[in-house]
Amino acid sequence: MNTQPVSPYQSTLENYHQARWCEPLLFEISEAGQRGIIPPPLEAGITESIGAPLQDVPSWMRRTSPPALPEVSQVHGLRHFLRLSQETLGAGLIADMGMATSTVKYNPPVNEQLVRSPKLNELHPLQDEETVQGILEILYRFEQILKAISGMSRFTFQPRGGSAAIYTNASIVQAWHRWRGEPWRNEIITTIFSHPSNAACPASAGFKIITLYPESDGYPSVEALRAVLSERTAGLFITNPDDTGIFNPKIDEFVHLVHEAGGLCVYDQANANGLLGIVRAADLGFDLCHFNLHKTFGTPHASGGPGAGASGVTEALAPFLPVPTVEFDGTRYFLDYDRPLSIGKVASFYGAVANVVRAYAWVMSLGAEGLRAVAETAVLNNNYLLARMLEIPSITAPFAEGKHRLEQVRYSLEKLTRETGLHSSDLARRAADFGAHFFLSHHPFVVPEPATIEPTESYSQADLDTHAAMFERLVKEAYTAPEEIQSAPHRAAIHLMPDPSYLEDPQRWAITWRAWLRKHGKNAQQSAMAENEASTKKTKEE
Amino acid sequence: MSGENKEIAYPYIPNALPHIRDRMLQRIGVKSIEELYEMIPERLRFKGKMDLPGPLHSEYELRRHVEAILQKNTSAAEVISFLGGGCYQHFVPAVCDEINQRYEFLTAYSGRAYEDHGRYQALFEFASMMGELLNLEVVSVPTYDGYQAAATALRMAGRITGRKHIIVSRAISPDKLSRIANYSSPFLKIKVADFDPNSGQTDIKAVERLLDTETAAIYFDTPNFFGCLETGINHLITLAHQAGALCVVGVEPLTLGVLRPPADYGADIVCGEIQSLGIHMQFGGGQAGFIATRDEERFVMEYPTRLIGLLPTRVPGEHGFGEVAMERTSFLKREGGKEWLGTMANLWGITAAVYLALMGPQGMKEIGEGIFARTSYAIRKLAQVKGIRILHLSSPHFREFVVNFDESGKTVEEINASLAQRGIFGGHSLRRHFPEMGESALYCVTEIHTQAQIDLLADTLKEIL
Structure with missing residues (x-):
């Protein structure tokens, strides 16, 4: 047995405590007359010239009572949100390998400085092209970069997220079949381990979805695919490796069979972190692909967006891309709207452009060798952690057992659940007490009691050891002090929320403060919490 | 594999150092990284070297390189810009930037409601403050943009009513119309209702002609693409309801410190853009969008987005938050969910929350009045310029208005080129989408424009035309 390395972060694990401000809502600190900012005043010359500011607006359209927004000083407004930021476990603070399938990695501050330049921040999207040559050049250059990485012919950065890119790709698949005179092709095939959006987005575009399930080696069989192919097949939407980190080695056969049936193949490369420089979508025969710039390409996840989805297509499908495309005539960059087969606009303007600038800077800082080092290190880190995790009793990695994985692993705590009654979701809640978190799985849980971990290239050996040590501790605690886990978290910003009916019952849910006040009254929270407290105590005593 | 023995210390990749790699490989029990890639057959491997520029390992070099490219831009802040059309140059309070560059918010993603409590609270407060402006109890977390908000709101209306047609006003952004068309086409048939060329407002008669028992919803924006308030809002909403349809209205939040929100007239789903909010x-x-409705189960269950709810924790006095009715979503139901859930635009929701908190009711009143007043002033001032005609003068305008140059005999491009030489970005041409308006441009003024700047625009146009 190997001696386990002791992480220098061991003490962080034991002594961590999140900020806990019990910060009231803005509505609760509001005081009549307080102001946080004064807008530019209306000049006397203007009022003298036109009279009352709203004189052109019919009186019945004017608001009679002001909106009940909070009234806070700037001092308190800033403090409020600073405190809330401290009560948020941003990836920058931790070795964030728990938000798996999301490829959480280092987000270099230099890229933040670049995108906050007035030369980008203050650009209006409808400026004359001559005045935006710089940003068009970056959009153009980054397209060339993604072409080299994927082997595809053209890209659009208009989709404002990964799922938006999948929808864009579904729209292109649809337009292609209609253009070819085969509008009856209305079935999309995907796999259960592909991100839910590979089912949901084509369904939103009107397709019928067929889902394939894995065999014991972690991927569906060729026979299973064959069985669902027909003249109705529009395409295959697939991740590879999928959420288990297992690569389907027969992917070229899959692509070939779908092509033979007349369908298109769409590669979800939202997370391509283990494959940069190793495998290219075009070489596998894919017709479309997409990258998430907020996953693989180092742009921050921004509390859940804006991200950016980059959709790539082959030459044959390029005419269907959203308008406009960015073109270069050898001397100047310009926007091309004259694309009659285009599916139209999939988002306003040109998408989340700042993320293209960040991603461009990220690739430029690494180069081809660096990108390959990203992929190889992500895979190295994942397999190191896999080795460590599998040494912990009652943690398994179902499918393709004994094999190495690419960039992530979906572990199972099924044995632990059987023996202790605790679920992986309970352990995940307890992880908050150690300054960590982990993703279980998308639904349905094909892997029982799942925990999906993706240690990207950003983390050190000590980080990986710390993470394994946390799991060791969680597992041990599950057997020795399960009540600590049941009542967790203890050291996070807030305590256990025992009554989820507040989120499910239409009579009780409150999506805004005004809804809360109507349904529960101002003091209801206190009494509800006291009630909860009493019942928690009672349960404990029992 | 390549790079394996390279002695480069990558600042972003701690474990790329060869001695650390070797140590870890040994612990895994393999000899090389190559063995870890055993799952990928040789025939599927990329054999070449990616043809990429760089690398610029030094941060200073990188910075100089990217800044040199960005330097080729001339930003709206360096000139006087009158561009609008869906994206607006407003004043951004410093606190908004301070908060949205906090590394905690910037780098968080989708942690649980415990360790990401602050993120949840900020998003709940965003929804709550929007709810006060809109007079509605349910507000989504931000959508990708206002186009998506409108497109989704209409799909929601289709599902709620079980009907298949939507009537969309042509007085909205043509690009937004394109997005709505692209997004609705699988399930909904779009009928476009023209606008009245005199008022610039949705033609109520045209809507009436298109309305039938298959109509799921009527959609329009107020202010609309031409800056006109839809003064027929009452009438349009009544029409929709009489036909058993819903009325979906796009609104600019910045108007709502001084204007009644669409819900006060009975609008069923209200949506829009929050880019103006800091x-x-x-x-x-x-850009980022929002969708809002009354708190009725039949509406709430049709949202595809996350909805943040308030709930108690086991400690009295402590707020907790969680996600409401997630069974709706594709995260739980895959293709059986409502549209899809994904990474959208939460950081802009947090930023808008900061903005609304700072502005409060008084700030929103002043900025609303300030923009209405400047718009009125700019319209009056430009109307005096020979060769210019302001269209839709009978309508009240917020922030934007259409300037027609037909009488001047010059094209918008010619005029804008002359303005640009004098440090002014003129409004953008409407010819491509609204050819019937002739040589027209959409002009925009906000609270950042001074009287002197508006006067300068009028004087410069006098000189050019």
């Missing part, structure tokens, strides 16, 4: 333009990267 978010920089970023060449269109600062």
Whole structure:
């Protein structure tokens, strides 16, 4: 047995405590007359010239009572949100390998400085092209970069997220079949381990979805695919490796069979972190692909967006891309709207452009060798952690057992659940007490009691050891002090929320403060919490 | 594999150092990285070297390189810009930037409601403050942009009513119309209702002609694409309801410190854009949308987005938050969910929350009045210029208005080129989408424009035309 390395972060694990401000809502600190900012005043010359500011607006359209927004000083407004930021476990603070399938990695501050330049921040999207040559050049250059990485012919950065890119790709698949005179092709095939959006987005575009399930080696069989192919097949939407980190080695056969049936193949490369420089979508025969710039390409996840989805297509499908495309005539960059087969606009303007600038800077800082080092290190880190995790009793990695994985692993705590009654979701809640978190799985849980971990290239050996040590501790605690886990978290910003009916019952849910006040009254929270407290105590005593 | 023995210390990749690699490989029990890739057959491997520029390992070099490219831009802040059309140059309070660059918010993603409590609270407060402006109890977390908000709101209306047609006003952004068309086409048939060329407002008669028992919803924006308030709002909403349809209205939150919100007239789903609320333009990267409704189960269950709810914790006095009715979503139901859930634009929701908190009711009143007043002033001032005709003068305008140059005999491009030489970005041409308006441009003024700047625009146009 190997001696386990002791992480220098061991003490962080034991002594961590999140900020806990019990910060009231803005509505609760509001005081009549307080102001946080004064807008530019209306000049006397203007009022003298036109009279009352709203004189052109019919009186019945004017608001009679002001909106009940909070009234806070700037001092308190800033403090409020600073405190809330401290009560948020941003990836920058931790070795964030728990938000798996999301490829959480280092987000270099230099890229933040670049995108906050007035030369980008203050650009209006409808400026004359001559005045935006710089940003068009970056959009153009980054397209060339993604072409080299994927082997595809053209890209659009208009989709404002990964799922938006999948929808864009579904729209292109649809337009292609209609253009070819085969509008009856209305079935999309995907796999259960592909991100839910590979089912949901084509369904939103009107397709019928067929889902394939894995065999014991972690991927569906060729026979299973064959069985669902027909003249109705529009395409295959697939991740590879999928959420288990297992690569389907027969992917070229899959692509070939779908092509033979007349369908298109769409590669979800939202997370391509283990494959940069190793495998290219075009070489596998894919017709479309997409990258998430907020996953693989180092742009921050921004509390859940804006991200950016980059959709790539082959030459044959390029005419269907959203308008406009960015073109270069050898001397100047310009926007091309004259694309009659285009599916139209999939988002306003040109998408989340700042993320293209960040991603461009990220690739430029690494180069081809660096990108390959990203992929190889992500895979190295994942397999190191896999080795460590599998040494912990009652943690398994179902499918393709004994094999190495690419960039992530979906572990199972099924044995632990059987023996202790605790679920992986309970352990995940307890992880908050150690300054960590982990993703279980998308639904349905094909892997029982799942925990999906993706240690990207950003983390050190000590980080990986710390993470394994946390799991060791969680597992041990599950057997020795399960009540600590049941009542967790203890050291996070807030305590256990025992009554989820507040989120499910239409009579009780409150999506805004005004809804809360109507349904529960101002003091209801206190009494509800006291009630909860009493019942928690009672349960404990029992 | 390549790079394996390279002695480069990558600042972003701690474990790329060869001695650390070797140590870890040994612990895994393999000899090389190559063995870890055993799952990928040789025939599927990329054999070449990616043809990529760089690398610029030094941060200073990188910075100099990217800044040199960005330097080729001339930003709206360096000139006087009158561009609008869906993205707006407003004043951005410093606190908004301070908060949205906090590394905690910037780098968080989708942690649980415990360790990401602050993120949840900020998003709940965003929804709550929007709810006060809109007079509605349910507000989504931000959608990708206002286009998506409108497109989704209409799909929601289709599902709620079980009907298949939507009537969309042509007085909305043509690009938004394109997005709605692209997004609705699988399930909904779009009928476009023209606008009245005199008022610039949705033609109520045209809507009436298109309305039938298959109509799921009527959609329009107020202010609309031409800056006109839809003074027929009452009438349009009544029409929709009489036909058993819903009325979906796009609104600009910045007007709501002084204007009654669409819900007060009975609008069923209200949506729009929040870029005006403390978010920089970023060449269109600062867009984000919202959807809002009454708190009725039949509405709530049709949202595809996350909805944040308030709930107690086991400690009295402590707020907790969680996600409401997630069974709706594709995260739980895959293709059986409502549209899809994904990474959208939460950081802009947090930023808008900061903005609304700072502005409060008084700030929103002043900015609303300030923009209405400047718009009225600019219209009056430009109307005096020979060769210019302001269209839709009978309608009240907010922030934008259409300037027609037909009488001058010059094209918008010619005029804008002359303005640009004098440090002014003129309004953008409407010819491509609204050819019937002739040589017209959409002009925009906000609270950042001074009287002197508006006067300068009028004087310069006098000189050019």
